[in-house]
Amino acid sequence: xxxxxxxxxxxxxxxxxxxxxxxxxxxxxxxxxxxxxxxxxxxxxxxxxxxxxxxxxxxxxxxxxxxxxxxxxxxxxxxxxxxxxxxxxxxxxxxxxxxxxxxxxxxxxxxxxxxxxxxxxxxxxxxxxxxxxxxxxxxxxxxxxxxxxxxxxxxxxxx
Amino acid sequence: xxxxxxxxxxxxxxxxxxxxxxxxxxxxxxxxxxxxxxxxxxxxxxxxxxxxxxxxxxxxxxxxxxxxxxxxxxxxxxxxxxxxxxxxxxxxxxxxxxxxxxxxxxxxxxxxxxxxxxxxxxxxxxxxxxxxxxxxxxxxxxxxxxxxxxxxxxxxxxxxxxxxxxxxxxxxxxxxxxxxxxxxxxxxxxxxxxxxxxxxxxxxxxxxxxxxxxxxxxxxxxxxxxxxxxxxxxxxxxxxxxxxxxxxxxxxxxxxxxxxxxxxxxxxxxxxxxxxxxxxxxxxxxxxxxxxxxxxxxxxxxxxxxxxxxxxxxxxxxxxxxxxxxxxxxxxxxxxxxxxxxxxxxxxxxxxxxxxxxxxxxxxxxxxxxxxxxxxxxxxxxxxxxxxxxxxxxxxxxxxxxxxxxxxxxxxxxxxxxxxxxxxxxxxxxxxxxxxxxxxxxxxxxx
Numbered sequence: 001x002x003x004x005x006x007x008x009x010x011x012x013x014x015x016x017x018x019x020x021x022x023x024x025x026x027x028x029x030x031x032x033x034x035x036x037x038x039x040x041x042x043x044x045x046x047x048x049x050x051x052x053x054x055x056x057x058x059x060x061x062x063x064x065x066x067x068x069x070x071x072x073x074x075x076x077x078x079x080x081x082x083x084x085x086x087x088x089x090x091x092x093x094x095x096x097x098x099x100x101x102x103x104x105x106x107x108x109x110x111x112x113x114x115x116x117x118x119x120x121x122x123x124x125x126x127x128x129x130x131x132x133x134x135x136x137x138x139x140x141x142x143x144x145x146x147x148x149x150x151x152x153x154x155x156x157x158x159x
Numbered sequence: 160x161x162x163x164x165x166x167x168x169x170x171x172x173x174x175x176x177x178x179x180x181x182x183x184x185x186x187x188x189x190x191x192x193x194x195x196x197x198x199x200x201x202x203x204x205x206x207x208x209x210x211x212x213x214x215x216x217x218x219x220x221x222x223x224x225x226x227x228x229x230x231x232x233x234x235x236x237x238x239x240x241x242x243x244x245x246x247x248x249x250x251x252x253x254x255x256x257x258x259x260x261x262x263x264x265x266x267x268x269x270x271x272x273x274x275x276x277x278x279x280x281x282x283x284x285x286x287x288x289x290x291x292x293x294x295x296x297x298x299x300x301x302x303x304x305x306x307x308x309x310x311x312x313x314x315x316x317x318x319x320x321x322x323x324x325x326x327x328x329x330x331x332x333x334x335x336x337x338x339x340x341x342x343x344x345x346x347x348x349x350x351x352x353x354x355x356x357x358x359x360x361x362x363x364x365x366x367x368x369x370x371x372x373x374x375x376x377x378x379x380x381x382x383x384x385x386x387x388x389x390x391x392x393x394x395x396x397x398x399x400x401x402x403x404x405x406x407x408x409x410x411x412x413x414x415x416x417x418x419x420x421x422x423x424x425x426x427x428x429x430x431x432x433x434x435x436x437x438x439x440x441x442x443x444x445x446x447x448x449x450x451x452x453x454x455x456x457x458x459x460x461x462x463x464x465x466x467x468x469x470x471x472x473x474x475x476x477x478x479x480x481x482x483x484x485x486x487x488x489x490x491x492x493x494x495x496x497x498x499x500x501x502x503x504x505x506x507x508x509x510x511x512x513x514x515x516x517x518x519x520x521x522x523x524x525x526x527x528x529x530x531x532x533x534x535x536x537x538x539x540x541x542x543x544x545x546x547x548x549x550x551x552x553x554x555x556x557x558x559x560x561x562x563x564x565x566x567x568x569x570x571x572x573x574x575x576x577x578x579x580x581x582x583x584x585x586x587x588x589x590x591x592x593x594x595x596x597x598x599x600x601x602x603x604x605x606x
Contacts, residue, residue, distance in 0.1 A: 039531065042353055050517045051352025052506055052524045054531045060390070061405055061526075067386050068533050074382035076536035149255075151356035151501050152530035154539055 002097055003131055009090050011136045012106050012127060016085040019158050024066040027158075031138045032130060033059055038142045039159070043149060054148070054155075065158075076156060081114040083157040090127075100131035101139070110159040122146035123159055163188055167595035174587040176567070177560040181549045183590070184362040184557070190497035192594060197478060198223025199318040200593045202328045204480045204491055205229050205239055207507065208312045209349040215258045215274060221493050222318060227304065228252055229314055232274045233261065239304045239316045240276045245297040263301065276301035311340045312348055313489075319597070323429075331572055332431035335474035339484035341466045343509035344457035348487060351517055354503040357530045361542035363479060363494035364586070366502060369538065370473040370481040370490075371434050371582040373419035374561070376412040379541055383533040384412035401445065408523050411440035412534070422472065422577040428570050430477025430589025432582035436574050439472035441485040447515045457511075475582065477589050486520045490528065498546050504528040559583045 018027040038048050039055040048056045057065065068074050087108040094103035103126065110121045128140040143159055163169050163186075170192075173180040182189050203222045206229045210218045217230040219242055226242035228251065242250050244265040251263050251272075262279050264271045271279040278300035281287065292298045304316040308325040313336060315325065340348055359366065369375065376384070387409045391402070402410065411418075423436030435441070454463035471484050479492045487507040492500055506524050508517040527534045549557070562579035569588040575581055595601045 041355065041525075041529075045352075050508070050514060050521055052355055052504070052521050052529070054355075054525060054529050056522075056525060058405075060403065064383070064387050064390055065533055067390060068382045071382040071386055073385075074537075075379065076540040077382075149353060149356070151358040153358050153360075154536050155531045156536055 003095075003100075003102065003136065005092050005095075007136065008092050008095075008102055008104055008129065011129065012090040012104055012125075013087065015127075015138070016087055016108070020084055022069075024069070028059070028063060028066060030136075031059055031062070032132065035059060035138055035140050037062055037158075038140070040142070040144055041148055043144075054145070055143075069157075076154065079114065081112055081156045083113075083159075084111040085109070085159075086111075102129040102131075102136075103127065104129065112155065112157055112159075114154075114156070117153070119153070121155075121159055161188060163192055165598050167598045167601045170594050170598075171591055174591055176565075176584070177563040178556040178558055179587055181555050181557060183587075184364060184546065185497055185549050187497045190362075190494065193494065194224045196595070196597060197590065197593045198225070198494075200322050200596055201478050201589075202308070202315045202317050202323075202325055203478065204476065204489075205307075205314040205316050207348065207350050207489075207505070208237055208309055208314060209507075210256065211237060213258065215260050216256070217252055217259055217274075218256045219252050219254070222304070222316060223494060225318060226250060227316070230259070230263075230274050237307065237309055237314055238275050239307045239314065241302045241304065243301070244270060245278075245299070245301060246270050251301065272301045276303050311336055311346075322596075328429055329431065329476070330427060330429070332427040332429075332433075332474070332476065335433055335471055335482060335484055338466060338469045338471065339482060339487055339507075341458070342454075342484070342487065343512050344453045345510040346457075347510040348507035349510055351506045351508045351521065354505040355524060355529050357502045357504070357528070357535065357539075359500045359502060359539055359542055360498055361500060361539075361546040362497055363492045363500040364590075365542045365545060366492045366500055367475060367477075367479060367481070367586065368559075368583045369542070370475050371424060371432060372580075373422070373424075373434055373578050374416070375541070376419075376440075377414065377416070379537045380412045380534055382537060384409045388413055404519060404522055405526065407444050408519075408526055409534070411443070414440065416578065419577045423574055424577050424579055424582055425572065425574045426569065426582050426585040427572050428589075429592075430586045431475060432585055433471050433474035434577060434582075435470055435472030436577070439470045439485070441472060441483065442470040444485070444519065447513045450513050450516070453511065453513075475586070477586055478593075483523075486523050487516075488520060488524060488528075502528070559587070 037055055037057045041052050041054050069077055085108050087106050090104045090106040092104050106125045108123045110123050112119060124144045126142040129136050130139045173183050206218050206220060211229055211231040214231050214233050217228050219228050228240045228242045230238050232238050244251055249265055249267045251265055262271045262273055270281050273279050304318050305320045306317045308315050391406055422438050424434050425436050426432035473481050475481050482489045490504045492502055495501055504524055506520045526532060559580045562576055569585045
């Protein structure tokens with residue numbers, strides 16, 4: 001089974017829609033079990049492990065993050081945050097039909113709000129996708145924030 | 160209306176042993192006086208020497224509200240200079256770090272300075288002949304801070320020209336820095352990457368107090384640490400399965416009150432203190448293969464065991480840093496306004512130590528102290544709710560009474576129950592001392 005460029009692009013649109021609509025169980029199901037969500041702290045950072053990142057989370061940590069959002073005693077989510085992605089048409093940078101692996105790069109604006117505060121982040125998301133049992137899945141995701149070295153306030157949802 | 164300026168009695172009245180007045184957190188006048196007195200008279204952290212390893216390397220930061228430059232001079236010493244051209248006030252460097260070569264050059268009129276601040280050259284200098292320029296402060300170059308001390312790689316300064324010595328100020332508390340540095344088989348640390356930078360809309364002292372607040376983790380962090388423990392249990396792993404590193408870090412936050420009571424708190428004079436005298440949330444991290452052997456080789460078995468046997472949790476160096484020795488982390492709480500604090504969280508690698516320890520420290524930093532951290536989110540929520548709640552005129556005093564004893568003497572080192580708020584009281588004792596020590600009538604009385 002082959003994957004068209006449009007299917008890859010649609011996948012990225014579907015993923016951010018799940019995040020914006022808070023459909024986290026569906027979102028977690030997109031991930032392969034050894035995947036990592038990486039958000040570097042430094043511009044052009046190459047090492048996720050031995051220097052600080054904003055996030056470098058395996059599926060256990062992502063599940064914890066999602067589970068916490070709905071907890072009864074999650075004080076920083078009373079009231080809850082909301083988020084909104086505006087994305088450019090993703091670039092499909094690599095297609096390996098034989099291996100069933102793909103790389104996309106997507107430029108986006110991310111807005112998150114809670115109470116009277118709202119902030120905007122400019123992002124570049126790099127997805128490593130894999131075709132497993134006929135379905136596209138996320139093998140790894142890297143999200144670079146344009147002003148990654150700025151002092152941030154809480155970023156509570158998933159950019 | 161100035162109520163506290165040059166009024167040591169009014170400053171003293173803000174701390175009455177077991178309570179502190181809300182003005183210390185919310186009053187802009189108090190914030191300004193803190194910058195003028197406390198942050199000028201205390202020894203304040205600047206940076207680590209490994210941030211400026213080579214001659215001409217500089218790093219710009221703030222000491223209180225004062226913009227400063229940490230720079231490696233041509234003789235190899237680290238200097239701390241006010242980041243201001245002596246001509247018109249232009250900041251000499253604007254980026255966070257870089258190398259300036261043999262001299263600084265102001266981008267406005269090209270006045271140049273050696274890396275110890277001395278004036279090097281001014282274009283068209285004849286314009287200053289016979290003007291008395293040589294005798295002016297501007298003619299001396301960039302102003303240095305009052306005194307600088309490099310303690311095992313950590314650069315501290317006192318802004319004021321005269322005052323308490325480094326040794327008297329820190330005294331026994333330096334044992335925590337010693338233990339952190341001794342964990343390197345080479346006895347040296349190096350900064351690992353840039354710090355997390357996290358903006359809080361609350362007073363800086365709330366963050367400092369929280370470092371030894373051992374009654375909040377199991378409450379405020381139930382949503383993160385408690386959920387982590389629950390998710391791990393649901394995985395139903397076979398008994399004896401080792402905890403993954405993330406669980407080793409987060410699960411101890413849910414330890415019961417008895418754990419924190421028994422871990423102990425030690426206070427030192429001048430506002431310093433630490434949690435985790437007997438054990439801490441860092442005690443049960445799994446051993447890294449080969450590390451102990453390297454330490455024994457470097458220090459001998461007895462000393463190596465003593466170094467690694469310490470598991471101090473958070474050591475507060477008054478006024479505004481905290482270090483975690485067992486994981487080589489340092490957090491600096493930079494006061495920007497009465498209700499605005501920038502937190503920068505640094506990690507260090509152990510020179511000649513295993514890389515897995517750096518990875519654990521980096522994981523701790525991003526899991527617990529990042530703006531994206533599910534633990535940090537709830538801390539920030541508590542501080543900012545307090546900052547807003549303190550506007551209430553219903554009550555004006557903040558309670559710091561847990562395990563309070565009458566006539567507490569903070570001039571002596573003491574170890575107590577790990578849930579005492581004595582360290583918070585210790586900080587306010589030092590706060591009063593360094594706020595008023597150079598106010599006019601206190602100074603005159605001392606002379």
